[in-house]
Amino acid sequence: MRFLLILAFMFSAIWATEYKLKYWKDGETFSSYLTKNKIDSTKFYSQIDPDDIKFLSSIASKLPFFENVKNGILQEALIPIGEEMQMFISRKKSGEYSFDIVPLKYKIIRDEVSIKIENNCFVDIKKATNNAHIATYLKRVFKDRVDFTKLKKGDIISIKYRQKSIKGLPWEEPIIEAAYIKRGSSEYFALKNKDSYQIWSNKAQVSVVNKTITKEAVYKTFNYPLSHIRITSKFTYKRWHPILHKYRPHLGIDFGAKRGTPIYALSSGKVIYAGWMRGYGKVTKIAHGAGIVSLYAHQSKLLVKVGQIVKAHQVIGKVGSTGRSTGPHLHLGVYKRGKPINPANYIGRSVKIKDSVTSTKSVKIVHNLLKELPIRAKIVYNSLKNSHKKSYRWKSLSGTVEIAVKEKERFKKHATRVQLSNTKGDA
Numbered sequence: 001m002r003f004l005l006i007l008a009f010m011f012s013a014i015w016a017t018e019y020k021l022k023y024w025k026d027g028e029t030f031s032s033y034l035t036k037n038k039i040d041s042t043k044f045y046s047q048i049d050p051d052d053i054k055f056l057s058s059i060a061s062k063l064p065f066f067e068n069v070k071n072g073i074l075q076e077a078l079i080p081i082g083e084e085m086q087m088f089i090s091r092k093k094s095g096e097y098s099f100d101i102v103p104l105k106y107k108i109i110r111d112e113v114s115i116k117i118e119n120n121c122f123v124d125i126k127k128a129t130n131n132a133h134i135a136t137y138l139k140r141v142f143k144d145r146v147d148f149t150k151l152k153k154g155d156i157i158s159i160k161y162r163q164k165s166i167k168g169l170p171w172e173e174p175i176i177e178a179a180y181i182k183r184g185s186s187e188y189f190a191l192k193n194k195d196s197y198q199i200w201s202n203k204a205q206v207s208v209v210n211k212t213i214t215k216e217a218v219y220k221t222f223n224y225p226l227s228h229i230r231i232t233s234k235f236t237y238k239r240w241h242p243i244l245h246k247y248r249p250h251l252g253i254d255f256g257a258k259r260g261t262p263i264y265a266l267s268s269g270k271v272i273y274a275g276w277m278r279g280y281g282k283v284t285k286i287a288h289g290a291g292i293v294s295l296y297a298h299q300s301k302l303l304v305k306v307g308q309i310v311k312a313h314q315v316i317g318k319v320g321s322t323g324r325s326t327g328p329h330l331h332l333g334v335y336k337r338g339k340p341i342n343p344a345n346y347i348g349r350s351v352k353i354k355d356s357v358t359s360t361k362s363v364k365i366v367h368n369l370l371k372e373l374p375i376r377a378k379i380v381y382n383s384l385k386n387s388h389k390k391s392y393r394w395k396s397l398s399g400t401v402e403i404a405v406k407e408k409e410r411f412k413k414h415a416t417r418v419q420l421s422n423t424k425g426d427a
């Protein structure tokens with residue numbers, strides 16, 4: 001539909017004097033068209049190349065086409081085939097009609113236009129260029145980013161575009177190559193990139209994207225509590241207790257050492273207990289995070305206080321024999337969330353205290369800011385921003401279009417059918 005509208009717009013202006021815009025009637029055949037115009041169809045068809053016959057039967061109803069009629073007699077008719085070629089029917093001096101398929105000869109006009117809005121942008125751009133389609137296509141470029149109904153007097157629009165032209169008339173749609181809009185304090189800049197436009201603005205454009213975040217597993221190294229290691233009693237659930245004279249679990253490791261030997265924190269952490277604890281005598285408890293606690297019993301001297309942060313290998317006390325003890329030694333316990341575990345699984349090792357966690361998070365991203373324009377875009381942006389150019393004015397045409405009978409052979413190879421877009425137009 002869009003294509004039809006463009007043709008209608010164009011040709012109504014082009015041949016205002018000599019040509020008239022018509023629409024191919026529903027149910028009209030090429031033969032009935034000839035009969036209507038008193039053209040001898042037998043003679044007419046005899047001159048047509050068999051390859052071209054297919055075009056005669058493929059004219060869509062409501063197709064805009066052009067007639068030049070003088071004194072009730074058809075002089076010429078132009079019936080488009082696709083966007084670049086057309087059938088050309090012409091009355092000869094003899095009164096017979098010739099038929100040909102001819103290309104439309106066009107050139108490309110490249111132009112920049114800059115306007116300050118006085119009325120509304122559609123009226124103002126049309127006024128500046130005499131091309132009603134530029135504003136329509138401009139609006140499409142900025143679709144979701146700029147509300148054209150909110151453009152006000154004083155706002156600025158600069159457009160760099162190219163347009164096929166026949167005899168100074170716009171042919172087909174304009175191609176917006178770049179555009180700049182200043183609406184109040186907001187600036188927008190669009191640059192054509194193959195089939196789409198990239199748009200930058202001085203106003204933040206925020207997108208929300210889902211980002212996968214992986215928290216790496218956390219490991220902690222646990223060192224030995226003494227510099228010289230001599231294990232006198234292992235971790236077990238069943239041990240003959242030398243003082244109680246019965247089987248008792250031994251939920252830690254005993255290290256033999258002289259009284260006064262320095263005791264080291266297994267790893268960094270926070271002192272959560274430092275004091276007397278029944279059978280364990282003088283005790284220090286250190287929390288290492290992730291629910292892991294180490295316990296150091298039977299000390300002769302405590303060297304840290306509750307709440308104190310200790311480093312790995314820091315001296316926290318001295319070996320002794322306080323509490324229920326047969327002689328100087330260090331009883332070391334390790335607990336995970338309150339449950340005793342074998343310290344042998346921790347000491348001298350790097351232990352995973354937190355698993356890796358993968359989660360998806362919505363993250364806001366600010367992008368396409370004008371100040372981040374790539375160099376190539378920046379050149380165009382600066383040019384448009386500072387453009388005060390008066391635009392090329394498209395002609396309101398009168399007179400005929402010069403038709404070059406050229407490239408017919410080349411065209412035939414590529415031509416298939418009349419191609420008309422049926423997309424819903426909003427021009």
Ligand SMILES: [Zn+2]
Nearest residue numbers: 252253254331
């Ligand atoms: Zn013990």
